[in-house]
Amino acid sequence: NAGVTQTPKFRVLKTGQSMTLLCAQDMNHEYMYWYRQDPGMGLRLIHYSVGEGTTAKGEVPDGYNVSRLKKQNFLLGLESAAPSQTSVYFCASSAGYSNQPQHFGDGTRLSIL
Amino acid sequence: GQNIDQPTEMTATEGAIVQINCTYQTSGFNGLFWYQQHAGEAPTFLSYNVLDGLEEKGRFSSFLSRSKGYSYLLLKELQMKDSASYLCAVMDSNYQLIWGAGTKLIIKP
Numbered sequence: 680n681a682g683v684t685q686t687p688k689f690r691v692l693k694t695g696q697s698m699t700l701l702c703a704q705d706m707n708h709e710y711m712y713w714y715r716q717d718p719g720m721g722l723r724l725i726h727y728s729v730g731e732g733t734t735a736k737g738e739v740p741d742g743y744n745v746s747r748l749k750k751q752n753f754l755l756g757l758e759s760a761a762p763s764q765t766s767v768y769f770c771a772s773s774a775g776y777s778n779q780p781q782h783f784g785d786g787t788r789l790s791i792l
Numbered sequence: 793g794q795n796i797d798q799p800t801e802m803t804a805t806e807g808a809i810v811q812i813n814c815t816y817q818t819s820g821f822n823g824l825f826w827y828q829q830h831a832g833e834a835p836t837f838l839s840y841n842v843l844d845g846l847e848e849k850g851r852f853s854s855f856l857s858r859s860k861g862y863s864y865l866l867l868k869e870l871q872m873k874d875s876a877s878y879l880c881a882v883m884d885s886n887y888q889l890i891w892g893a894g895t896k897l898i899i900k901p
Contacts (some may be wrong), residue, residue: 720893721796724888778823
């Protein structure tokens with residue numbers, strides 16, 4: 680049982696380049712999330728989805744776009760990468776939005792030069 | 793604003809007991825989660841509290857006082873593998889998780 684799978688695991692980009700981070704879950708969860716984790720800070724929500732075809736902005740959405748074309752996949756795009764977007768990105772999914780825990784992927788370590 | 797406070801780092805001895813505190817100020821409250829995160833790995837779910845009191849799960853227990861905006865995670869019979877960061881997260885009135893920065897727990901033999 681794979682759970683939540685993120686690709687790639689590592690990536691180095693140059694400022695201005697674009698890329699897409701992929702997240703796939705095999706637990707049939709309705710809810711999916713993208714977070715970034717920076718040293719000394721809590722996880723911050725970038726975008727989330729409450730079901731196939733829906734997306735919503737989180738706390739820090741600027742510079743990112745997302746799509747949820749299929750229930751099992753949630754894609755995070757960086758339109759024009761900036762050094763401030765250097766971070767570890769985590770995807771998570773949950774069965775519900777209240778008392779259901781979020782299950783996390785292993786993360787994508789992204790460096791923008 | 794919304795705020796979750798946890799100690800940055802704690803040290804404890806193998807076999808001992810440690811209590812990691814979390815205080816919060818959020819717009820609404822719909823539950824509190826504790827997660828464990830080993831260095832370089834994903835956070836994994838430990839516990840959930842929505843009502844006041846103590847929830848026990850093996851060596852780990854979590855306590856909540858909603859009136860005080862306070863929770864703690866209690867780890868007993870510490871093992872070296874418990875060396876990790878422990879993240880406190882509160883679900884606010886919009887059902888979004890607000891995360892603390894985490895407490896790095898160092899276990900010494």
